[in-house]
Amino acid sequence: MDLFNVYPLFPIQPIKAEGSWLWDAAGKKYLDLYGGHAVISIGHNHPVWAEALRAQLGQISFYSNSVQNPLQEKLAARLGEVSGYPDFQLFLCNSGAEANENALKLASFVTGRSKILAFKDAFHGRTSAAVAATDNPKIVAPLNAGHQVSFLPLNDLPALEATLDDSYAAVIIEGIQGVGGIRLPEDAFLQRLSALCKAKGVLLILDEVQSGYGRTGRFFAHQYAGIRPDLITVAKGMGNGFPIGGVLISPDIQPRMGMLGTTFGGNYLACAAALAVLEVIETEKLMQNALEQGQWLTEKLQKLAVFSEVRGRGLMLGFEPVTAPQDLRQKLLHEQHIFTGEAKPNTIRLLPSLAVSRTELDYFMAAVQQQIQLQSA
Ligand SMILES: Cc1ncc(COP(=O)(O)O)c(C=O)c1O
Numbered sequence: 470m471d472l473f474n475v476y477p478l479f480p481i482q483p484i485k486a487e488g489s490w491l492w493d494a495a496g497k498k499y500l501d502l503y504g505g506h507a508v509i510s511i512g513h514n515h516p517v518w519a520e521a522l523r524a525q526l527g528q529i530s531f532y533s534n535s536v537q538n539p540l541q542e543k544l545a546a547r548l549g550e551v552s553g554y555p556d557f558q559l560f561l562c563n564s565g566a567e568a569n570e571n572a573l574k575l576a577s578f579v580t581g582r583s584k585i586l587a588f589k590d591a592f593h594g595r596t597s598a599a600v601a602a603t604d605n606p607k608i609v610a611p612l613n614a615g616h617q618v619s620f621l622p623l624n625d626l627p628a629l630e631a632t633l634d635d636s637y638a639a640v641i642i643e644g645i646q647g648v649g650g651i652r653l654p655e656d657a658f659l660q661r662l663s664a665l666c667k668a669k670g671v672l673l674i675l676d677e678v679q680s681g682y683g684r685t686g687r688f689f690a691h692q693y694a695g696i697r698p699d700l701i702t703v704a705k706g707m708g709n710g711f712p713i714g715g716v717l718i719s720p721d722i723q724p725r726m727g728m729l730g731t732t733f734g735g736n737y738l739a740c741a742a743a744l745a746v747l748e749v750i751e752t753e754k755l756m757q758n759a760l761e762q763g764q765w766l767t768e769k770l771q772k773l774a775v776f777s778e779v780r781g782r783g784l785m786l787g788f789e790p791v792t793a794p795q796d797l798r799q800k801l802l803h804e805q806h807i808f809t810g811e812a813k814p815n816t817i818r819l820l821p822s823l824a825v826s827r828t829e830l831d832y833f834m835a836a837v838q839q840q841i842q843l844q845s846a
Contacts, residue, residue, distance in 0.1 A: 566594025
C-alpha cells in the first residue's frame with residue numbers, strides 16, 4: 470500500500486530529538502524553531518514528560534470513557550489553575566480540529582442556531598464545521614460548504630458591528646492567526662467583539678490551538694485583551710507531541726449526557742503527557758521564558774532592514790523578508806540546518822519550544838545574518 474500523498478516533504482528523516490534539536494540518521498543536527506508546527510511546547514522528549522509516559526505505560530494506557538478516570542479530573546483542575554479559568558469545564562478530545570468542531574457544535578446546541586461568523590485568513594482545522602469556518606476554499610469540500618459561515622476582515626470593527634446579530638450561534642476567532650501569517654486581533658477589537666457577543670447572545674469561541682499554552686507569554690493570547698470567551702479550544706502544545714486537544718467551557722453552559730463524546734479523548738497516556746506539560750511550564754517558568762526570548766528575538770529581527778515587518782507575541786513570531794522568503798527558508802534549512810515555518814504568501818513563522826534558550830536564538834540570528842550577507846554579496 471502507498472501513502473496517500475498529501476504532504477510536500479523535506480528530504481530529511483529525523484530519528485532523534487531533544488530540547489530544541491533534531492538529529493538525522495547521519496548524525497546531522499537541526500535546530501527546531503518550528504516546534505513540529507507549534508506542538509513542542511516544553512522541548513522535544515523532555516525527561517519529565519518521557520518519564521510520565523513511561524510510568525503511565527506501566528499502569529494502564531487505555532480504557533473507554535465509560536469508566537472513571539481520575540487523571541482527567543486532575544488535568545482539568547491543573548489546567549484551570551494554570552490557565553486562569555478554574556471555574557470552567559473541560560471536554561477532552563484528540564486534536565485542534567476536533568476541539569473546534571466540538572466548540573462549534575456546543576454553541577449550536579446552546580443557542581439553537583447554526584450560523585457562524587469567522588474571519589478572513591482564519592484556519593480552524595479540517596473537520597466539517599471547522600473547515601467550513603476556515604478561509605481556504607481549496608480545503609473545503611462540497612460536503613463542508615453546506616455550513617452557514619460568513620467571513621469578515623480581521624479587526625474591521627464597522628463590518629463587525631454591521632453584521633453580528635442574534636441570528637448567529639458563534640463567532641470563532643484565533644488568539645493570533647497562525648496559518649494566516651501571524652496576524653493579531655487588536656485588543657480593542659476583541660473587547661468590542663466580546664461585548665457584542667454578550668449583547669446578542671452569541672457564543673464567543675477563542676481558538677487558542679496554536680497561540681495558547683503559554684506561547685505568547687500569557688497562557689492564552691486573548692488574555693492580553695482581558696476578555697473572557699465562552700469557549701476556548703486547545704491542542705498542539707498541550708501534549709508536547711502526544712495527541713490531545715480540549716475545549717474549555719464556560720460554567721454557564723450546562724452539560725447533558727451524550728451531548729459530546731469521543732473514544733480516544735482523555736485517555737490515560739494523553740492525560741499523563743498533558744499533566745507533565747503543565748508541570749514543566751510552571752516549574753521551568755516557560756511562559757516567562759517565552760516572553761523574554763520572544764522580546765529579544767523580535768528586537769533583533771526588527772533591526773535587520775531586510776525584513777519589512779516582524780509580527781507576533783512571545784514565541785509566536787512572523788517576519789517578512791523583503792525579497793525571496795522561500796529562498797531564505799530553504800537556505801536556513803539546507804545550509805544552516807534550522808527548521809522554520811511559513812505562512813503564505815511571504816511570512817517566515819517561528820514557533821519554537823517555549824524552553825528555547827538565548828544561545829539557541831543567538832545561533833539562529835547568526836545564521837540569518839550569514840544568509841543575508843551571502844544574498845547581498
Ligand atoms: C489555529 C488552529 N486551529 C486549529 C488547528 C487544527 O489543529 P489539528 O491539526 O490538530 O486538527 C490548527 C492547526 O494548525 C490551528 O493552527
